[in-house]
Amino acid sequence: KNFDFRFEQYLDSGTNYSAGLFYKDMAMPIEAIELKGSDGNLLMSFRNANQGSVYGIEAEALQKLDMFEGDIGQIIDNFFINSNLTLSKSDIEIEALGESNLTNLKRPLTGHSKYVVNFQLGYDSDDENHNATLPYNVFGKRLAFAGIEGKDDAYEQPFHSLDFVYSYSVFTNASLKASMKNILNRDVEILQQGEILQRREQGRSVGVSYSHKF
DSSP states (O other), X not given: OXXXXXXXXXXXXXXXXXXXXXXXXXXXXXXEEEEEOTTSOEEEEEEEOSEEEEEEEEEEEEEESOOOOHHHHHHHTTEEEEEEEEEEEEEEEOOOBTTBOBSOSEEOXXXXXXXXXXXXXXXXXXXXXXXXXXXXXEEOOEEEXXXXXXXXXXXXXXXXXXXXXXXXXXXXXXEEEEEEEOTTOOEEEEEETTEEEEEEEOOOEEEEEEEEOO
């Protein structure tokens, strides 16, 4: 069951704003948990919780930077800012499992972050041949999987992501695109008991592509 209350405002310039409240009630949400393998190693598996809920607030804004005059206005007139902020809380209740002694039977949902921030600086040329975006996003720590036998739940730590994408319309039906991902070169880390349980190197990536519509 999902309930939303939202206010939205759209301006002639293309700028728009919205703010809302949401509540979601879930039956038998799927949760990631630890299991102890036959060789003593820990495995990850999935089980259904009894029930879960998530609720919070969300705000979005698309702001065109065309409100300035003079030289500054001419420079940034084609730029815009697109942003989103979500603040929320989640809860689940799960039964004790025979094959695994879960530490916390009441806790947040797997994969849920208390906050998520998205911010994008964009550019569109007057002739629409050039487009560029610089998106940044970060999420709060989120539960990777539930701990067992007194061990804390494992949490994926906040990840700061910064990318860049540029596209150029070479012809009417053709475009060239260049991109760079994970400019900040951050790694994904999962902590349990205050120690790094897993680290994944994301690395930076650069891409160039050409597309043509026939």
